[in-house]
Amino acid sequence: MKIRVGIIGATGYAGAELVRILLTHPEAEITAISSVSFEGKKLSEVYPSYRTLCDMECGTQEEVLEKSDVVFAALPHGLSQELAAQCDNAGKAFIDLGADFRLESEDEYKQWYGCEFLDYDLHKRAVYGLPELFRENIKGKKIIANPGCYTTGAPLALAPAVKAGLVSTEGIIADSKSGVTGAGRKPSQGNHYPELNEGFHAYKVANHRHTPEIEQTLSKLSGKKVTITFVPHLLPVNRGIISTCYARINDGVTFEQIRQEYEKFYENEFFVRVLPDGENADIHNVKYSNFCDISLHHDKRTNTLIAVSAIDNMVKGAAGQAVQNMNIIFGLDEKTGLIIVPPAF
């Protein structure tokens, strides 16, 4: 019998991408979806590409909870805590694509999101769902904080070096570039086609909410408090994030050691592809897939490690990783439903 899956916020971009992936998942079945904005409408009326494939009607949160074994929530921050409690009470797994359970420090959550923890116990039982780094913690859990998009790509690029202490944790810079879907479905002047097309700019410079989340991950890996400089940019493409990460290599460490560490660290990770020397991670090569490609580069003149990761922000950076987490907590092979070949063009 298939896992009964419910999606709350199915008409947002992350929700719609969950639908795309789950429709061909062999062990799961979408049994209910909800949307505040489009209640009563078919999903295929909102996204005509889904016509005949998902003509399911958007219902209410309550209906979703009732009809599913696992609830995915793709909601603005602040709306997931209560929902998590309801799922918890009803014995359902809850995978949150929002930010409410990502930060372990309530102080940081307050500082960056302006909200408080409603239930400390719930927060303690939630787990940060970045499988390649924290898989063991995820198993057996039922409340998953699915990472954000930047907070998946940059940490994966840096993790092996930081964890093994091969680079300095001071002065790390992550210069990231994201496709537009990261900004969501709601039209705005900045994402109006003629104003974004052929443009490119940084935004929320050194001030983006994903900063503390990246730091939390790197701090866990290194065992000490890490502070980074993080600058996101907006790319005129639909999907994909490149994170170009800079870290000073520690004295006595060679670049070859670093490369070996990366290859070992990720050797059993299907979704992480460490590229050979001479290749560059490119969002083109991971589109629509759950892969994270990483290329490693050495600035010999300043002895700096430059690790570049490429992900699809909507898949490994959102819906795909959420399904990967579902697979883990339901005891399935992690790759189930996620072997999506990135198109060559």
Add this chain to the structure above:
Amino acid sequence: MKIRVGIIGATGYAGAELVRILLTHPEAEITAISSVSFEGKKLSEVYPSYRTLCDMECGTQEEVLEKSDVVFAALPHGLSQELAAQCDNAGKAFIDLGADFRLESEDEYKQWYGCEFLDYDLHKRAVYGLPELFRENIKGKKIIANPGCYTTGAPLALAPAVKAGLVSTEGIIADSKSGVTGAGRKPSQGNHYPELNEGFHAYKVANHRHTPEIEQTLSKLSGKKVTITFVPHLLPVNRGIISTCYARINDGVTFEQIRQEYEKFYENEFFVRVLPDGENADIHNVKYSNFCDISLHHDKRTNTLIAVSAIDNMVKGAAGQAVQNMNIIFGLDEKTGLIIVPPAF
């Protein structure tokens, strides 16, 4: 046991797209690929998006023939006739994505392609593989002429009306717009990014080789010789073809009759979606999938039918349809391996 599939010309765009689709086909297995330009190289060196998914090496045509039950050939025209004969002799199915077997008239083949038929018997046993229109002829065949891209989208838009005699077969116009992958993988000035980006133009106006192929299909459907005006244009997108087709509605025929005819004609066709009134076929909604969306419009002021079809030129217009043909001739459900959800963005 899975069907053993070989691909000749695997490093061209159609070949690469066959790989993408066949890698997740549950009843088929790619057993050999070949490429003249990249012999000895891994496919994933040519297309890094396939890394770890298809690291198979490109071999020779001979190797492909030897190791497969069905051979897909994605070659420039003129190179498939001999290959078809070899497959025929070896008892293997042959699906040709090139043009050699598409035209039944040798005269037209000479006129538009400058080549001759090498073996009349072979040509007689070949069949034109547009399943929605000629499914019954395809069953039991082993040499399939897979249609071209424009020659799939425009005929599907017109077929129900032409076959039922609801529109005049004189003065039909097909104004088509194709994404760039239709021009293939080889770099050229016209497809150099800065010269194509933000541009748009018609090309080979009333002079494109797909013209006689569209006419052949419409003539078969209508039972009389049809001549059309066909103008292709180049869209600055990777994938997709819109064909805007114009035909004068016959006296006494209502638009409502036409709509009903389309709905009946395609009611059991999974891959054709006739859109309701008020919607417009959009390449956005069929990308990466084998769907053909059709929207119907009535110019009341001139009593003209405007039927617009949208396909992905590399899928329904090439590799997807080829796999659909394989499914038919091997007795599989036509949808096998082809339920690809078109991404919502």
Add this chain to the structure above:
Amino acid sequence: MKIRVGIIGATGYAGAELVRILLTHPEAEITAISSVSFEGKKLSEVYPSYRTLCDMECGTQEEVLEKSDVVFAALPHGLSQELAAQCDNAGKAFIDLGADFRLESEDEYKQWYGCEFLDYDLHKRAVYGLPELFRENIKGKKIIANPGCYTTGAPLALAPAVKAGLVSTEGIIADSKSGVTGAGRKPSQGNHYPELNEGFHAYKVANHRHTPEIEQTLSKLSGKKVTITFVPHLLPVNRGIISTCYARINDGVTFEQIRQEYEKFYENEFFVRVLPDGENADIHNVKYSNFCDISLHHDKRTNTLIAVSAIDNMVKGAAGQAVQNMNIIFGLDEKTGLIIVPPAF
């Protein structure tokens, strides 16, 4: 002394484009701009590309009228009639980029726009400002109805053949494709970057308000009532319109005659470039300029003329043509301020 120019609706796309062109016009000076949405804001706050070049503040319509010799209005239809009357009373020239004065028939205006003529005398004194076709009528006028974008490109493509009676005026089809700026500055779901990017579709099929305006022009040229089929499409580019126009060539007329007629018709028109055989009009080649490129093609098999025009919808299709009209009514060389080299990339 320079012409004092005022722009009403300066923060819309047509208004902003007028600013771009007029800022370097040697005989004109922008003396006042207005905007309902951004009153009190600097134009360069709305469009940061204009910083230091036009930091003028948006004022009211009244201020614009007071400070200018000529008023350009880039407003939604229905708002220009009263404004025209005010300009008329104040002795100022009025160039309307909206639709209020374009149609000579009040019935058609009612049918397509749902509004009535407020002042018949005013409408009689207004003139349709397509200089290449109606230059002599424009001279000496003070109320100019600047044509729409589609209504410039399609008529210019057809005019010489229609006027000289070389093609049938029955069954003319204009299949047009426009860049996104034609839809204006206001964000919408359809123009949200991720939903338009890599997409393409027809819209308002055989139902677009520019239809009667194109017909009005062709009817004037041919001397009889012309009805056409007009289908616009939305291109994922910022600027440019291709109009692919189809007309049956009259018996006894050769394509060579038609070509000669076009070359003669436009030989003294700086802004119309009739391309030689073998070239295709491309929006790439007219971007940011006031040019209209026209390529001519002959479908010998059906004896159809295919005339393709390319314009920049915001320049020759809006602001540039408006400035061309200003030059005419102020007795300047028509090219003044409009010799803008279309970038090669």
Add this chain to the structure above:
Amino acid sequence: MKIRVGIIGATGYAGAELVRILLTHPEAEITAISSVSFEGKKLSEVYPSYRTLCDMECGTQEEVLEKSDVVFAALPHGLSQELAAQCDNAGKAFIDLGADFRLESEDEYKQWYGCEFLDYDLHKRAVYGLPELFRENIKGKKIIANPGCYTTGAPLALAPAVKAGLVSTEGIIADSKSGVTGAGRKPSQGNHYPELNEGFHAYKVANHRHTPEIEQTLSKLSGKKVTITFVPHLLPVNRGIISTCYARINDGVTFEQIRQEYEKFYENEFFVRVLPDGENADIHNVKYSNFCDISLHHDKRTNTLIAVSAIDNMVKGAAGQAVQNMNIIFGLDEKTGLIIVPPAF
């Protein structure tokens, strides 16, 4: 009498952009152009956007030298030294858009370009043409090394802080993103539309030839040898470079001081626009113009200056700056012919 201008390499992208700008320069006249690849062809056959505006035929280098007062050379590196000598002997000004005269150190030139200095005296009399930083040196010179594209944007972003000693010159990082025209006109697999479109990647990581040139400029400004980490990326847009530059703020220096320094440094520079707090430099806002927009940001948590510059790589990063240099050495107002309004869309 106008300056007689010759362009060698007129059919490359930088050459074609020189033509675009010079065609409307009021004090200059293009008298001859040359191209090895297109000798005997009209420029408008190579770039149809220039039809009727520049139908001049491509001749030889010799003809260009003979007919001009100033020679612009847009050639691959290694080809300019001899040409410079010829111009020098003939008493003509020479503005080199290639790399031959940019580096003052022959060792670095050898290391990064593999060539030698042919004439030391000539190199001594050449001057590096970045007017905002070295204007006084340029006046009176006749051999100008026009800076590269990255080497204009990154130094302008950092110059005020580096020159005033407000940031550490150790650990500076320039993370740059360039449009595709930077790679030139020649088609390649990497710039083939379908493979670049919707893609993004770094290239020549910490290994790009512009590195020593940026360092040379920063070293001159700071008075000590500066080594930086420089990583370029390829943006799927035609034009524009964003350089996101990171530098540690020196102890005791406030961000407010830095901002004041920038505003003072550039207060009389028409082509540099220091943006107010809260705005982000965007290539969208400088396209087709000679502007360099700079936005300043403070990462308080790590006390890092993040200075972001935006230029059009083909204008301020190539042809526009070359014309700016011409204006200087011919005693014209630097803005002459360069007041190009960046389009709002």
